Amino acid sequence: METARDNRWALLIAGISGDKALQEEYLRQLRILRGLLTGAMRLPEDRVVVLVDDPAAAPDLTPFKATRDGLVEAVRRLSDRVAKEDQVFVFIAGHGSSDGRGYRLNLVGPDPTGDELAALLYSIPARQFIVVNTTSCSGGSVEDLSGPGKIVVSATRSGVEKNRTHMGRYFAEALVENAGDVDKNGRVSILEAFEYASRRVEEHYTKEGNLQTEHPVLDDSGDGKAHARPSPENGDGLLARTAYLDTGATERGEGIPSAEERRLVAAAQELEGQIQALKYAKATISEEEYEKRLESLLLKLAEVSAKLKKK
Missing domain, CATH: 1.20.58 (Methane Monooxygenase Hydroxylase; Chain G, domain 1)
Structure with a gap:
């Protein structure tokens, strides 16, 4: 029986953690995502590239370090194999920073700016990108990452929200056993995962009795203006509604x-x-x-x- 070429790829990044407990949490998220992608979603292992701040702490995940050079090399390796009709999923955990003029992703060593990150990622010749940036200040990266065919999710609505975020674990949770599957079609779209994570973030802060310091947003219209509630009225959510990380055969x-x-x-x-x-x-x-x-x-x-x- 003839089988079709798989057009999916993934780049999972855990930037510098600065804290043992946070490092374990970021690695947990990457393990969940990698396990889902290569397990239930049947993505070949060689199509998932992982970068972490300390590979010695995660020998089961990757030998590659989350440095600027490491990111450049990961992108180069993907660029050599990705085709124009393909989809690339990028998940970023860790810390970001913003000085009011722009976003920076905190890696080991030099930190790439938002526009440098976008230039690197989008040098991969793919049809569609799904970029989920769960770092602090990640809202500051939306304008740089936005563009045609780009679905951009950030844990914060601006670069001003600098506290630790929780969206990453809830985004991963949405995909586990299709927890975020609202329309009950046996799959979780990127929009469903985003809405599930947003709801769980709000519930987290309410339960803890704390002021909510992160507000997830999504942009897929390419205008660089992300929204907390994508809809026809604001023009966001169209691509994310029908974008999936699986092939469609998983639920059957x-x-x-x-x-x-x-x-x-x-x-x-x-x-x-x-x-x-x-x-x-x-x-x-x-x-x-x-x-x-x-x-x-x-x-x-x-x-x-x-x-x-x-x-």
Whole structure:
């Protein structure tokens, strides 16, 4: 049986921790994500690159250190293999800083600025990037990381929120056993993971009785303006609604999907994206035209879904 080429890649980064307990927490998040990606989501291990501040503390994860040079090398290795139609997932845990003029990711040694980080990551020739920056001050990186085909999630809404963040562990938690799967399609979209993590962050501070010092936001419109509640009204959430880290075969409990199954999953995702785009454009067309287009897309999606169920 012919199998399709996997178009997914991942770069997981735990920057400098400065504290043993924090280091253990960041490594825990990376272990969860790596385990999910290479386990239930069936991403080949050689497609996941991991960088940590002290590889000796995580020999099971990686031999690569989270330095600026290490990041440059990781990007180079990915660039040599990633194709233009591929998707790259980037998860960043640790600390960030901002002096009011720009964001810096705190690595071991020199810290790359937000625009340097964006230039490095986007030198990888991929179609889509999902960048989840859970560091303190990460909101200061959104404008630099934003762009067409880029889904950018940050733990804070600006570079001013400098305290330790908790969003990273809740984002990872959203993917465990599909905890964030609101629409019950057996998968967790990036938007669902973001909304789950945002809700859990708020619950965390309420439970602790503390002032909330982090406010997660998402930007996928490419305008550099992230929102806490993505919607058609503010233009964010369209890409994230139909972006996933799995292939679509995971929820059906199957082995490696065939080329035909991948094609059908891609077709379903494309139709879902068109439906969401239509909903975002509803205010610009007549009600009659909207209903006509929606019915057509829903019928096509039903046909594709029926074929998938037979596989």
